[in-house]
Amino acid sequence: MKRLYKNFSALLALALVFAGYNTFAQATPKGDLSIAINYFVDNNTVPSLLVRVKTKVNGRFQPVEGVSVNLFLDKDSAGTAIGRVTTNRKGEASIFIPVSVKKQWATSVKHTFLATFKGDKKYEEGKADLTVARAKIVLTTADKTITATVLELKDTTWTPVKGVELKIAIKRLGGDLPVNETPTFTTDSTGQASADFKRLGMPGGKSGNLTLIAKVEDNELYGNLSVEKTVNWGVKFTPVNTFNNRTLFATRDKAPIWLQLISYSILFAVWGVLVFLVFNIIKIRKIGGQV
Structure with missing residues (x-):
């Protein structure tokens, strides 16, 4: 009887081990990427x-x-x-x-x-x-007109491609700014797409240079293509140093006069009210002591 009980216990323990192993193996399936x-x-x-x-x-x-x-x-x-x-x-x-x-x-x-x-x-x-x-973009400019040409390599010749959608914009720090009100352009039978530059008065730094960019994004045949060109179509911007002038962003001793008058007036008004209240409290205590 004892021997039968030991055999039964061993079989039960073995079954539990296999069950736990299967449960652990099935608990962590691999993910798909x-x-x-x-x-x-x-x-x-x-x-x-x-x-x-x-x-x-x-x-x-x-x-x-x-x-x-x-x-x-x-x-x-x-x-x-x-x-x-x-x-x-x-x-x-x-x-x-x-x-x-x-x-x-x-x-x-x-x-x-x-x-x-x-x-x-x-x-x-x-x-x-x-x-x-394999493809590329050629970017040319003339009289504030920008022309982007999309070419595909066929055999050994660069051939114009029709019907490719692209963007023609000005490259800025916050993103690309379209050169006019049209967000995208499509190439014609010569592989060209032209855009008139209408962002007149655009700041261009000390030299007045702007960076034009033409790009094809997520095209099924050509992927992502982009080309840049620098033009002198911007407005020259010369920074003015106002460090020694009275401005809102200067040091405390260079604050504007009107701002100093307002702040000092508020300061005197607050302290004046506090002093007035103290004198009145002292006056009331004296009157109370005489009574």
Whole structure:
């Protein structure tokens, strides 16, 4: 009987161990990642890639930090490796196209970028790809008219592209300001889009220079293209030093006279009321003592 009881206890303990192991294994399923690739070319120079990684938490996508993604050009091999990037707290990571894939880059006018994540303890493996054609923007100016030309490389010739939407704006610290009331423009059969500069009187610093920018954003064929040009169409701005003048932002001894009069008047009025009250209290006590 005792032996039967010991065997039963051992089987029960073993069953509990397996049940606990299965419960623990099923309690932490791996999450799925969403990987996206964005292609950028600024001023027709070296292209760059921006990788965004996110996952869905409680029905909403959230950026994922610390994910290492391998990037390749056209095919997943050692000879076409662009590099390995790790996402920041915004779930983003960027990299320029290296010289090591220059030979592969020159073999075609259209390329596919591959992003691979091998998976870890928290997330399943993931992949993404982006196919873009090689293109550029040429920006010219004449008589306060700005012309942006979009060209695509076909075979060995830069060919104008029709129907591409782009923005023509002035580059400012707070963002890009359209050169007129039209927010976007579309290229014609010659690949050109023209805009009249109507931001007259725009401050341009000491030299009066403004930076014009033409950009194509999130195009399905060409990605993100931008080009800049400096023009002398702004108003020269010379800062005036008012440090030794009486202004609201100066030191206390340089405060405006009218402000000093108001503050001193308030000060004298408050202290005058307090002194008047003290004298009246003393007077009342004297009268009370005589009675």
